[in-house]
Amino acid sequence: GKFQASTGRTLCDPCIVGEFTAATAQSSCSSCLPGTYANVTASLVCAQCWAGSFQGQFAATTCQACPVGTYQPNPASASCRACEAGSYLNLTGATTCVLCPVREAQLVFGQLQCLLCAAGKYNGAVGQAQCLDCAPGSFANVSGTLVCSGCESGKYQAQYGKTTCAACGPGTFNANPGQDSCLPCAPGRYAPGNGTTECTPCPIGTAQNVPGQD
Numbered sequence: 001g002k003f004q005a006s007t008g009r010t011l012c013d014p015c016i017v018g019e020f021t022a023a024t025a026q027s028s029c030s031s032c033l034p035g036t037y038a039n040v041t042a043s044l045v046c047a048q049c050w051a052g053s054f055q056g057q058f059a060a061t062t063c064q065a066c067p068v069g070t071y072q073p074n075p076a077s078a079s080c081r082a083c084e085a086g087s088y089l090n091l092t093g094a095t096t097c098v099l100c101p102v103r104e105a106q107l108v109f110g111q112l113q114c115l116l117c118a119a120g121k122y123n124g125a126v127g128q129a130q131c132l133d134c135a136p137g138s139f140a141n142v143s144g145t146l147v148c149s150g151c152e153s154g155k156y157q158a159q160y161g162k163t164t165c166a167a168c169g170p171g172t173f174n175a176n177p178g179q180d181s182c183l184p185c186a187p188g189r190y191a192p193g194n195g196t197t198e199c200t201p202c203p204i205g206t207a208q209n210v211p212g213q214d
Contacts, residue, residue, distance in 0.1 A: 119143050185199035
């Protein structure tokens with residue numbers, strides 16, 4: 001913990017803060033390495049930075065807490081790690097990041113929060129980098145959706161990631177929910193309006209031999 005750089009001296013000098021020496025008869029002290037520090041004089045060894053902190057410089061007298069969006073699970077570290085995609089951290093000095101909850105996601109590293117799934121998307125699992133598009137036959141008309149809703153009978157949705165379903169047009173119908181298309185009315189039946197769940201039989205005295213008529 002002490003040294004003497006000059007000749008003819010009667011005593012040795014203590015190592016300054018940020019430096020150390022563990023051996024006797026030294027003419028100089030050594031700087032603490034990155035990831036370590038010495039905040040007192042005459043240090044024999046440098047102390048390790050604690051988990052959740054870092055020190056990237058030589059001859060440091062303290063360590064710094066990992067900033068928000070970063071973490072460090074190991075002691076004696078020269079830097080912190082950015083939170084991975086699918087996680088976040090809004091506190092300093094952390095040893096681990098928090099996984100994004102359901103209904104949310106985070107694609108970018110080192111973030112302070114996760115983002116709600118946009119309308120037309122959903123997420124039912126924790127720790128996800130991206131939300132998923134609602135499949136054809138379903139929709140999500142609000143943000144933060146856990147599960148997409150199926151289209152009602154009489155409606156359909158043919159595309160991914162949509163916020164609404166469309167009504168079956170005249171001459172078509174849909175009897176079941178969650179469909180990605182509508183069916184044409186069979187010959188002998190018709191549908192005059194939108195959103196039909198069941199085609200109407202042609203009345204007595206009329207006929208229709210072409211499918212999909214209104």
